[in-house]
Amino acid sequence: MKHLVLIGACLLMIYPLVWMVVSSLRPEGEVFRQSGLLLTDPQPENYARGWDALRYPFGHYLLNSLAVVAFSIIGNLVSCSMAAYAFARQNFRGRRLLFAIMLVSIMLPLHVVIVPQYVLFSSLGWVNTLLPLVLPKFLATDAFFVFLMVQFIRGIPRELDEAARIDGAGHVVIFTRIILPLLVPALATTTIFTFIWTWNDFLTPLIYLTSPEAYTVPVALRSFVDAQGETSWAALFSMSVVSLLPVFIAFLVGQRLLVKGIATTGLK
Amino acid sequence: MRLTALAVAVLFASSCGIMSAGDDDTADGATDVLRVSCFGNDQRIQRVETAIAAFEEANDGVEVQLECTGFANYFDKLATQFAARDAPDVVMLNSQVLGEYAERGALHELGDSVDTSKFSEVAAAEGTTADGRFGVAAGLNTMTVLANREIFDAAGVELPDDSTWTWDQYATLAATITGQGAENLYGSDAPNFGPAFELWLRQQGSEMFTEDGELGFTASDVTDFFVYVQGLAQSGAIPPASIITEQQEALEQSGVATNKDAMGWFWNSAIGAVSKASGADIVILRPPSATGSSADAGLFFKPDSLWTISGDAEHKDHAEAFIDFMVNSTEAGLATLTSLGIPANSDVRAAIAAEVTGSDKVSLEYIDEISDELGPQRPALPSGAGIVDTTFHRFAMEVLFDRLTPDAAAGQLVEELDAALEK
Amino acid sequence: MSVDAELRQLRAGRGGRSSTDRSAYGFLAPWIIGLVVITAGPIIASLVLSFTDYNLLQDPSWIGLDNFRQMLSDERLHHSLRVTVTYVVLGVPLQLGLALAIAVLLNRGMRGLALYRSVLYLPSLLGGSVAVAILWRQIFGTEGMINRALSYVGIDGIGWISDPRTALYSIIALHVWTFGAPMVIFLAGLRQIPTTYYEAASVDGAGRWHSFRHITLPLLTPIIFFNVVLQIISAFQAFTQAFIISGGTGGPSDSTLFYTLYLYEKGFGQLDMGYAAALAWLLLVIIAVFTAINFYVAKFWVFYDN
Numbered sequence: 001m002k003h004l005v006l007i008g009a010c011l012l013m014i015y016p017l018v019w020m021v022v023s024s025l026r027p028e029g030e031v032f033r034q035s036g037l038l039l040t041d042p043q044p045e046n047y048a049r050g051w052d053a054l055r056y057p058f059g060h061y062l063l064n065s066l067a068v069v070a071f072s073i074i075g076n077l078v079s080c081s082m083a084a085y086a087f088a089r090q091n092f093r094g095r096r097l098l099f100a101i102m103l104v105s106i107m108l109p110l111h112v113v114i115v116p117q118y119v120l121f122s123s124l125g126w127v128n129t130l131l132p133l134v135l136p137k138f139l140a141t142d143a144f145f146v147f148l149m150v151q152f153i154r155g156i157p158r159e160l161d162e163a164a165r166i167d168g169a170g171h172v173v174i175f176t177r178i179i180l181p182l183l184v185p186a187l188a189t190t191t192i193f194t195f196i197w198t199w200n201d202f203l204t205p206l207i208y209l210t211s212p213e214a215y216t217v218p219v220a221l222r223s224f225v226d227a228q229g230e231t232s233w234a235a236l237f238s239m240s241v242v243s244l245l246p247v248f249i250a251f252l253v254g255q256r257l258l259v260k261g262i263a264t265t266g267l268k
Numbered sequence: 269m270r271l272t273a274l275a276v277a278v279l280f281a282s283s284c285g286i287m288s289a290g291d292d293d294t295a296d297g298a299t300d301v302l303r304v305s306c307f308g309n310d311q312r313i314q315r316v317e318t319a320i321a322a323f324e325e326a327n328d329g330v331e332v333q334l335e336c337t338g339f340a341n342y343f344d345k346l347a348t349q350f351a352a353r354d355a356p357d358v359v360m361l362n363s364q365v366l367g368e369y370a371e372r373g374a375l376h377e378l379g380d381s382v383d384t385s386k387f388s389e390v391a392a393a394e395g396t397t398a399d400g401r402f403g404v405a406a407g408l409n410t411m412t413v414l415a416n417r418e419i420f421d422a423a424g425v426e427l428p429d430d431s432t433w434t435w436d437q438y439a440t441l442a443a444t445i446t447g448q449g450a451e452n453l454y455g456s457d458a459p460n461f462g463p464a465f466e467l468w469l470r471q472q473g474s475e476m477f478t479e480d481g482e483l484g485f486t487a488s489d490v491t492d493f494f495v496y497v498q499g500l501a502q503s504g505a506i507p508p509a510s511i512i513t514e515q516q517e518a519l520e521q522s523g524v525a526t527n528k529d530a531m532g533w534f535w536n537s538a539i540g541a542v543s544k545a546s547g548a549d550i551v552i553l554r555p556p557s558a559t560g561s562s563a564d565a566g567l568f569f570k571p572d573s574l575w576t577i578s579g580d581a582e583h584k585d586h587a588e589a590f591i592d593f594m595v596n597s598t599e600a601g602l603a604t605l606t607s608l609g610i611p612a613n614s615d616v617r618a619a620i621a622a623e624v625t626g627s628d629k630v631s632l633e634y635i636d637e638i639s640d641e642l643g644p645q646r647p648a649l650p651s652g653a654g655i656v657d658t659t660f661h662r663f664a665m666e667v668l669f670d671r672l673t674p675d676a677a678a679g680q681l682v683e684e685l686d687a688a689l690e691k
Numbered sequence: 692m693s694v695d696a697e698l699r700q701l702r703a704g705r706g707g708r709s710s711t712d713r714s715a716y717g718f719l720a721p722w723i724i725g726l727v728v729i730t731a732g733p734i735i736a737s738l739v740l741s742f743t744d745y746n747l748l749q750d751p752s753w754i755g756l757d758n759f760r761q762m763l764s765d766e767r768l769h770h771s772l773r774v775t776v777t778y779v780v781l782g783v784p785l786q787l788g789l790a791l792a793i794a795v796l797l798n799r800g801m802r803g804l805a806l807y808r809s810v811l812y813l814p815s816l817l818g819g820s821v822a823v824a825i826l827w828r829q830i831f832g833t834e835g836m837i838n839r840a841l842s843y844v845g846i847d848g849i850g851w852i853s854d855p856r857t858a859l860y861s862i863i864a865l866h867v868w869t870f871g872a873p874m875v876i877f878l879a880g881l882r883q884i885p886t887t888y889y890e891a892a893s894v895d896g897a898g899r900w901h902s903f904r905h906i907t908l909p910l911l912t913p914i915i916f917f918n919v920v921l922q923i924i925s926a927f928q929a930f931t932q933a934f935i936i937s938g939g940t941g942g943p944s945d946s947t948l949f950y951t952l953y954l955y956e957k958g959f960g961q962l963d964m965g966y967a968a969a970l971a972w973l974l975l976v977i978i979a980v981f982t983a984i985n986f987y988v989a990k991f992w993v994f995y996d997n
Contacts, residue, residue, distance in 0.1 A: 006796075006807055009793075009811065010807065010810045010811070012868075013810050013811050013813050013814055013868075014810055014813060015830070015836060016813065016814050016817060016823075016826055016827075016830070017813050017817075019826055019829065019830070019836070020817075020822060020823075020826060023822070023825075023826075028544065029520060029544050029545040029547070031520070031825070032518070032520045032521045032525065032526055032545060033526055033527070033545070036836075036839065053310070054310045055310060055313075055314060078721075079721040079722065079725070082718045082719070082720075082721060082722075083718065083719055083721065083722035085718050086715040086716075086718035086719045087719075090712040090714070090715035090718065091711060091712050091715070092711045092712050092713075092715035092716065092719075093711050095715075098719070098723075101726070102722070102726075103920075103982060104734075104975070104979060105726070105730050105731075105734065106924060107924060107974075107975045107978040107979055107982070108734055108737060108971055108972075108974075108975050109928050109930075109950075109951045109954055109971045109974060110928075110930075111951065111954060111955045111958055111959065111967065111971075112737045112740070112954070112958060112964070112967050112968045112970075112971040113733040113734065113737060114344075114348060115347075115348050115351045115352070115747065115964065116732060116733035116736035116737060116740075117729070117732075117733045118348045118349070118351070118352050118354075119351065119352040119736075120729070120732055120733065122349075122352045122354045123352075127354065135729075136725060136729050136730075138721060138725075139721050139722065139724050139725025139726075139728070139729060140721050140722035140725050141722075141725045141726075141729055141730050144921060146722065147917060147920070147921065148876065148917060148921075151913040151914055151916070151917040152879070152880070152883060152913075152914075154913050154995050155880070155883050155884075155910065155913055155914070155995075156883075157885075170714070171712070171714045171715075171718070172714070175718070182883075185878075185879035185880070185882040185883050186879055186883075188879065189875055189876055189879045192875060193872065193875075196815075196816060196818075199818070200818030200819065200820070202340075202341070202819065202820075203341060203344075206337060206341055206345055207344070207345050207348055210335040211333075211335065212313075212334075212336065218818070218820060219337065219338075221820050221821065221822070222337070222338035222340045222820075222821065223309055223310040223313070223337065223338040224309060224310065224338075224821075225309055225338050225339070225340065225821055226308060226309035226311075226312065226338075226339070226541075227339045227340075228339075228409075228535060228537045228538065228572050229309070229312070229519075229537045229538065229540060229541055229607070230309075230311075230540045230541040230544065231309060231518070231519075231520070231541065232309075232311075233520065236821060236822055237822050240820055240821075240822035240823070243820070244816060244817070247816050247818075248809070248813075248816060251809060251812055251816060252805070252809055255805060255808050255809065255812075255875070255878075256805070258875070258878055258879055258882060340821075343959070344959045347747045347748070347959060347962060348747070350747060350748050351747040351748070351964075368746075368748075368962065369748060372746060372748035372749050373748070373749060374748040374749075509853075509943070510833065510849065510850035510853040510854045510943065511833060511850065511853070512853075513850065513853035513854075513942065513943045514828065514832055514833060514850055514853045516938070517824070517825070517828060517938045518825070651746075652961070654960070654961070654962075655960060655961055658940065658960075661940070662940070662942065662944075662945070665942065665943060665944055666944055669855055669943065669944050671855070671944055688961060691744075691746075691961075691963060
């Protein structure tokens, strides 16, 4: 029974992907005439054509995106966990205020920050480099993950720290030897989300990367589209499906890390 | 572990590429770098690149750095760059925003630096404001009615004579097709409200905007138009409002392209996409007129894109030479063909005539055909007017969804546009 | 010490603070540098800009409170607030409730767990590309998936996202549908609950419901709290789905004109960045109030294990 409900739910959840795949196999231009899942004349060559339709083979954009994603993940994992440890486990002046400031920093809508931030980065000469995309991640600017880890660290029993402290461990040791291993579920969550959100981010790379050589996947996908003239929909859909693969794989791997969390906490 | 090593290697390799992108070209002190931005899909941009290669060949010591993106958010990026005083030297704009950029002092006045002697008078006037010339049309477009011949045939209706048809005939014809055609087929898409109203208005001797940048029409002009549009809906000539909404996201989703509507309003550049998506024979028609003569139809060119120069551009002379090359040289014309619109320079147009095929050829011939039927040149859009099309669309839809009367919608529309122009 | 306890302390006046841990600033260094160098500047700049007339192309000029005054009579703004609040009030609880229920269900040992988790996350992976925009419009369209399904039970559906009466609710449904992110966070939180607790409970003969009610739920409250706070913040800023589904217009008939959509239209569409900045700060205040209330209420239901 439980499985039946889940399978039903899964059908609903899987429909969007199936539709994307089916659409990617349709003959050029048919996407808008056929709305169902019926596919009479599959065109697998859409993938070959889509892969080479842009100036660089699509793999080039995938690698660019992977580079941005990888740096972002490393940055978020390191910087956010450090900040979270301080907020969750340490006493210092201004903690309450700084925590509030951190939360406020994600309350402002992105679109009014773009221009001042661009002014800042362009005056530093960072336009058309990776820095505006990845450096902020090394500086824990994404309060979402800091707060997330704060909440998880709070769930870790304090007796563990106390015991280590009595044994003479300092904060660095407690952080790296006790907290981090127990934080694996939160770190896995951070990895998954950073991957997906960075991978799908369109506006930041669009604004900061000016040469086509540096484009990431979402920017490349947009360049299939012409609002005034012809758009290669078949190529666009096939490459959209391709661009989903890395995120899906990332999720599969990441959620295995989530499971690992069990084993670790089970040790206690 | 092996996977990690591989990941690191890949990462390193690709980040080297991305980090160094586009930065190592100023090493040679003898060359001036000209930054050029443009929008469009990748195919169009590759065509522009070919033209640029020819330009670089002809201009020693100038290196063009092309910064192109798709149309999505192009203007957001551009405005951000202007705000940071980091704008490209040559900037592609469209006619919606040119007036705004010019009026705000963001653009370099071109004066006579770009030769437009081979342009028709109307085409040459594009890109000028009351303060002078700030842009040159990269290519021309005009509003047309595209008709799906197969739906006409199926309904047993003749294609109209587009040189004599009136708005009333358009409405009757569309309603007839709806009545005689198959179920769920309609005679017409909703008109492309802003441009259709502009034609409507010009046929009465007015313009959307006055030379002083004020609104050139009153609420009662808009009311008349909205009443006409409402009439189309009431007679069944156009589909219900929610269907219209679904049809307007992409050209290929329009009723004509999906073989559901017999006629629709498009810029001529759309004919390729519409033909391909529908698979049917798509015919290009002049929009209707008030008098029954296409010479009075108030037709106008609207460039899809215009070349301009940023006020802060470092090498204005090179930038001017670049624009001149792009719009006047046969080489550039042969590279870009109709991808930037139909070339305004008549020599270039003649030179590419033999090269273009299919729907591009239809477009090219159509632009030639209507060249001597054009109405007076339209004043440049003043700043704040960039929202005119979206505002028309929004209020027309309010009427079609029966949420506002034509009267009320027209009143609010005029009020909103007035406020936007004042800013 | 928990944040709510700190808030209590704030009201009670200072004191009770043990000595400062200097190494804390070391752990915080990246964040503090980020705040000073990257985050603070643009935030302050946007606050200053909210008192100016700024079109991006010319230098901003000071106009005092004019932008805020204009907001009082801006009917589209008021409308967009109503749209956004509806979205927050309906979307957040529905999405979180579903995410929690499914996370708890998936946390049980069960065959094919990894597969279910991945499949349930699928819609949340898709992002906001052009193809995805077409996908969602197709699903909710007049001839789309939903109406096909409805036609099997004899119901003639409407164009769910193209009808102003249903468009907003369709986007809310879509939001609920993409419950993957909070679900993953709940799953991670469930993983963190030491299994020894359950073992102890089962020794005591506690049933499933009992252990859910008395172990899982209390221990999960910090994570539930996190999701509530962050989902409210991000729901107020909702942009992408409405943007791609309405083609950036907030239509049909402004029915999906989310606050940030309107802000974007003002800032970049009409180059009225001063007004957009003012709008942004109003939103910030609204979100901050909701968040403060959240933190205040938290002390009555959020349970920290120390």
